[in-house]
Amino acid sequence: MKNDKIVQAYDRAAPAPGTEARIWAEVSRAAEQSERRSAKARPVLRRALLAAACLALLGILVVGGYAAYEKWRLPEPEPYTLDPEHGNVSVHTEQSYPAAPTEDGAPATQAPEPGTEALSDAWFIQRGREILAKAGIEEIIDDAVTVRRQKHLYWNREEVEVSYPDGEDGIEVVFDAERGVFLGMTGIRWVLSDTSACRTQAEADELARRYYESLPVEQGYVMTSCEKYDEQFWSYDFCREVEPGLYSWYECVRVTINPVAGTLEDCVVFYVPLLDDHQPGDVPLTEEEALEALRAQGINVGSGNGVSIEKVVGIPNWMFTDHAGVNLQAPDVSRLCWKVSYEWEGEDFTTSTYYLVDYYTGELLGGDTTG
Numbered sequence: 001m002k003n004d005k006i007v008q009a010y011d012r013a014a015p016a017p018g019t020e021a022r023i024w025a026e027v028s029r030a031a032e033q034s035e036r037r038s039a040k041a042r043p044v045l046r047r048a049l050l051a052a053a054c055l056a057l058l059g060i061l062v063v064g065g066y067a068a069y070e071k072w073r074l075p076e077p078e079p080y081t082l083d084p085e086h087g088n089v090s091v092h093t094e095q096s097y098p099a100a101p102t103e104d105g106a107p108a109t110q111a112p113e114p115g116t117e118a119l120s121d122a123w124f125i126q127r128g129r130e131i132l133a134k135a136g137i138e139e140i141i142d143d144a145v146t147v148r149r150q151k152h153l154y155w156n157r158e159e160v161e162v163s164y165p166d167g168e169d170g171i172e173v174v175f176d177a178e179r180g181v182f183l184g185m186t187g188i189r190w191v192l193s194d195t196s197a198c199r200t201q202a203e204a205d206e207l208a209r210r211y212y213e214s215l216p217v218e219q220g221y222v223m224t225s226c227e228k229y230d231e232q233f234w235s236y237d238f239c240r241e242v243e244p245g246l247y248s249w250y251e252c253v254r255v256t257i258n259p260v261a262g263t264l265e266d267c268v269v270f271y272v273p274l275l276d277d278h279q280p281g282d283v284p285l286t287e288e289e290a291l292e293a294l295r296a297q298g299i300n301v302g303s304g305n306g307v308s309i310e311k312v313v314g315i316p317n318w319m320f321t322d323h324a325g326v327n328l329q330a331p332d333v334s335r336l337c338w339k340v341s342y343e344w345e346g347e348d349f350t351t352s353t354y355y356l357v358d359y360y361t362g363e364l365l366g367g368d369t370t371g
Contacts, residue, residue: 071277071278071360071361072275072277072333072335073361073363074316074318074321074358074363074364074365075331076323077318077323077325077328077329078156078328078329079325079327079328079329080153080154080327080328080329081153081327082153082327083153086150088152088153088154089150089151089152089153089159090150090151090153091148091149091150092149092150092151093148093149094146094147094148094149095121095146095147095148096144096145096146096147097121097125097144097145097146097147098144118177118178119160119177119180121147121160123180124147124160124162124175124180125145125147125162127175127180127182128145128162128164128173128175131173131182131185131216132164132171132173132188134214135188135190135264136190136191136193137166137171137188137190143164143165144165145162145163145164145165146162146163147160147161147162147163148160148161148162148163149177153327153329154329154330155329155330156329156330156332157176157177158176158177158178159174159175159176159177159183160174160175160176160177161173161174161175162174162175166187169187170187171185171186171187171188172185172186172187173185181269181271182215182216182217182269183268183269184266184267184268184269185266185267186266187266188264188265188266189261189263189264189265190211190263190264191261191262191263191264192207192210192211192214192262195207195210195262195263196262197259197260197261197262198259198260198262201226203259204226204234204257204259205223205226205236207257207259207262208223208226208234208236208255208257209223209238211255211257211264211267212236212238212253212255215253215255215267217253217267217269218240218251218253218269220240221238221239221240221241221251221252221253222238222239222240222241222247223236223237223238224237224238224239224247224249225237231259231260232258232259232260232261233256233258233265234256234257234258234259235254235255235256236254236255236256236257237249237252237253237254238252238253238254238255239251239252240252240274242274242313242336246311246312246313247313248274248313248334249270249313250270250271250272250273250274250313250315250334251270251271251272251273251274251334252269252270253267253268253269253270254267254268254269254270255267272315272330272331272332272333272334273332273333273334274313274333274334274335274336275333275334275335276335276336278360282360283360284336284359284360285338285357285359285360285362287309287338289362290309290338290340290357290362291307291309291340293357293362293363293364294340294355294357294364297320297364299320299355299364301340301342301353301355306342306343306344307340307341307342308340308341308342309338309339309340309341310338310339310341311336311337311338311339311359312336312337312338312339312356313334313335313336313337314334314335314336314337314339314356314365314366315330315331315334315335316331316335316356316365316366317330317356317365317366317367317368318365318366319366319367319368319369320355320364320366320367321364321365321366324366335356335358335359335365336358336359336360337356337357337358337359337365338356338357338359339354339355339356339357340354340355340357341353341354341355342354346371349371350371351369351370351371352369352370352371353367353368353369353370354367354368354369355367
């Protein structure tokens with residue numbers, strides 16, 4: 001996902017011409033040295049994180065050293081119109097191939113560099129074949145395939161979906177169209193060679209971990225949850241640990257297993273990077289200050305019984321703000337927040353509401369209510 005809004009936030013406080021170029025040269029030199037030391041081990045998403053970090057560092061150096069620093073603020077939302085046929089997805093093209101093409105037989109594991117030529121259908125088909133082959137599904141990968149280029153309207157992201165015929169529904173593998181990053185797959189029945197039915201929760205947890213570690217995704221995430229829909233459909237989240245005990249569900253890999261059959265059913269990758277732009281002297285809001293920030297917006301949730309406050313990584317959604325609406329594009333970044341929650345007991349039902357307050361600025365970023 002593009003991080004244009006991160007860049008824009010710092011561009012507003014740009015220094016005199018020439019200053020940025022000099023600083024960027026230093027940042028690039030340091031980044032290249034780091035890249036050479038660990039290029040063999042770093043996956044694609046890690047390179048994307050490095051690029052974002054360099055841009056953020058450039059902004060901090062420029063703004064902190066030469067101008068008044070302007071922090072990120074909640075931008076106005078970008079609304080979108082649902083596709084009448086596909087909802088949150090708008091399809092550009094769909095091309096079927098009688099047999100999976102290749103590009104000189106070369107593996108498709110190398111991701112493109114920013115600004116290089118767009119990846120071809122053949123590249124994505126080859127990359128999908130490699131992933132399915134690793135999953136032990138080789139009998140179908142040379143059959144006819146369909147490549148669909150689309151835009152995910154909510155995430156504001158160009159995607160490529162490669163569909164392989166298999167049984168009634170087939171297998172679909174999804175990639176980021178610009179970077180080639182694997183975003184997930186459905187319809188798969190991946191069986192590791194030495195797996196069997198799980199008899200305990202611990203065995204199911206370990207199986208989910210093994211599948212996560214076998215996927216071409218960012219590694220080092222922590223297992224944070226397991227949601228059991230029925231005895232054969234358990235969904236696990238592996239999330240980035242932002243700081244000890246604090247996890248981001250927006251930098252996350254979700255794997256779903258069948259603990260009875262020992263199979264991986266599907267997976268999906270979430271990637272909305274955290275923008276933490278606070279300066280060394282910045283002091284976060286206290287819990288009471290977070291409540292005061294809400295009261296300043298005309299929202300009085302009180303305190304004490306029925307109210308809970310916790311530090312979270314949140315994604316802005318504009319709920320309860322002047323720009324609240326439906327079908328709004330997700331922002332490009334997530335933020336450290338105070339999550340203020342409370343419940344109201346009615347005669348027939350209970351209403352649950354939460355608000356997201358920026359951890360450092362006190363800005364209301366949204367929330368939700370259900371009942």
